[in-house]
Amino acid sequence: MTPLPLTVIGGYLGAGKTTLINQILSANHGLRIMVLVNDFGSINIDASLLISASQDTLELSNGCVCCTMGADLFLAIGDVLDRKPRPDHIIIEASGIADPARIANVAQAEPELLYSGIVTVVDGLQFDALSRDPLVAAQFKDQIACAQVIAVSKAPLKEDLRQNLSELNQDATILPVDQLGIEQLLMTGQDPTQILQSSHPAYAKWSYSGDRSLGQTELTALLNSRPEPLYRLKGHMRGPDGTGFLVQVVGSSVEVHEIAQPPQTELIGIGLAARLTPETCDEWWAQGARDLAAHQTALQS
Template identity: 50%
Template sequence: MSLPRLPLTVIGGYLGAGKTTLINRLLREDHGQRVLVMVNDFGAINIDADLLVSADGDTMTLTNGCVCCTMGADLFMAMGDALDRRPRPDHLVIEASGIADPARIATAARAEPDMAYGGIAVVVDAMHWGALADDPQIGAQIRGQVAVADLLLISKAEDGVPPALTARLAALSAAPQIDIGDCAAVAPLLLGGLAPLQGKREGGGHPAYVGWSHDGDEAMSRAALAAKLAQAPQALYRIKGLVAAPDSAGWEVQVVGRSIEIKPALDRVARTRLVAIGPQSAIARADIADWWSQG
């Protein structure tokens, strides 16, 4: 067996948008994955002592198997270090600095054969984003972050997301917009896993996601698979899995928002297995099943 590819999710968004809050949530959630999170400012990560195995100068190890560290001198070389870790983490999450173009980081996951593209989630502060996007000095970079996002996570929208913000974001990006205040769990969005959907809920009564999983014996060419994924229901946040192929080892699929990534599978794929999630308000499990089963 080859080592599985390391999926990379990049979290973008301006200073104070809520990236650190999101990461703190991710680290605490019960998602069953060993996630390695690389952050800019270690000091802001806030983990209860009883959830910590160890904490030294630049690395925290959690009881749930997650690790949080600073990226140090060189982000890309730090990615190499993450790939060289044994056991290899299940997922890598990188917090981009407030003004950074998250695509410059996430593109590495498309390029690196040992990585999988896990998407760009940009956190948008509902209270301040509009003014920042109009700022003559930083507006272009702020709008640019939204333009490259695969998922837009709206924070600080206690009274709902203002329609004007929704419209402005939609004009810049076709990415799904998700009010993270409404989400019971953030791990399914960032990691694409389905574990939290199995009836486990935290906090206040937002069912939020619908999950779909598929196990079948179909085999598809790259072109057929790409065409199929391109027709996936718009509302789906994520699709991932392995697809068998008629004349090759098969395909590894990562779909995040509007981004579709197909890489040759590292080991032969015997059966096609896929999972997908989307917002319960916009899509039903049957819609997803229909899309996949229709010729």
Template identity: 40%
Template sequence: MRSHEQQIPLTVIAGFLGAGKTSWLNARIAAGDVGDALILVNDVGAVNVDVASIEYRDDRVVALSNGCLCCSLGGTLAEQLSQALRIKERPAEIIIEASGVADPARIADIARLAPGLRLEEVVVLVDASQATRFAADSLVGSLWQVQLAAAQRLLVNRLPPEGRSREDLLCWLGERAPDARLEILPLSVHAGEMESCGEMESRASELKNSVMADAPAFTPRRPGSGTDAVSTISAGPHGLAHESVSFTQAIDTSVVESLLHEHRDVLLRAKGFIRCRDDGQKGMECWRSLQLSGGRLVWRPQVTPASRSALVCIGRGGERFAGLVRCLEALGGHALGR
């Protein structure tokens, strides 16, 4: 058996869709907190948007293409970790950024079972502005609470201003992550975000009107104790659905915004790199990244053109979600499939 010093420490970064995992990881990299690491990034959809957003050495950022890392201990993840343990210049640490629909406890089991790895920490990010809504949601509530229960460190993002509601919310989150060290993320992690078309939903109003006591009680379910949460929510016509749409031509940002706003009742997350028509200069085109989560739609300039213009949408399966995909295809796109 390998000694403690020979084992590679492995950190799992998890959290529900749009919690801020990639932003936090990039902030750590920029601060010099990530040394000689191998970063494995999992994403939902045919286009791995998150891996292209990691600001680290290209040869040390690996995209996992197996979908969600939610249930299996095998497949792509196990293969990549096995390769990392065999290379001559092994990384000093391994960081796994899980998809927003993954169960971090299942991923952490890999480090507990592999002789060459040592579980360093399970870090879970939570979007406080959406917490009570997600916890009470019949579709995603179980998975959301499974993620919090697995946390060894819970990073709270997008808290309301100082006041009683803030303290109550922190206490409520702590109860759902009883084994975690709770930390509040600094505002600098999300500095520079410019919201477009305002808030698609009023997050402040939602927090004010949420009654945290209405959220269901929850007993953590460990692996092997029953049907996996992700399998449950993905089954049937009303489970989570995802689709990747690739665009063959430049599109108007205002049209995309309008479609996403119109389907906000079924859309949980949207992200991608899009070749846009520049409204300020006729005939000019530019690349931008799009991120939508928690009712916030953010465009950012994309200096380096992406390999393809595409948008990944994740939401509640059904005709409404299928209708959104069809509308996006009508803009000159085509679905890439899962």
């Protein structure tokens, strides 16, 4: 049987990997592409493309399938290989702190897979800060060094940025993410023996799930007062008047957009364990509730 090509999409926290996944799933490329993701939280699929949806699988009218990986990557790959009809290509979205090279090595261990390459998405706005951060830089640069394609997001691909990326990986194709076509994604014939292993510092995670609600002004103020080491934060927030909010925080960038009211507030955050603890986040979140209660009491008095 012909081996099934596998591509890994990597990149640091908030680089724009999910945006690229959305583009792949929505494109009219005529291929049966199986996309494995960590969760569906940020996947935004046009309802007209959906044939069916379950807790862990989206079936699309253009032949694509999006599925959550779960805890066992090899088990997920096995399920893909058993599908009938078998897809034309597998794309794995690595989490922002995952090692895309290690994930790509699954192609070496599974004889029915063909390593097709790593695409690393790089946030052009955050490149300087991340490449100079003593705790993050090694992992960030290794994610770039192991790629066959480097896709720059959120900033123009200026010559100085291109030069910096070339110094980290002189063999990769470098282009803006909006110019990344399906032909760059579906690379073939790469040598899996050249995959690198990246450095990986420890990370701390924080999450909240509950019925807390905030208006947009209060929510934005709370996000701007978050602990500085809380580098990435995303999720859905309930609003007090029937409107909800999509939260996207990356580094110094804070975005809050109106959405339909979610059933509950769900937020997940991450930062370096050497700088951040879940207890610090809990205190920040609790202090925000106390400040809001005090403000409302003052308005009523």
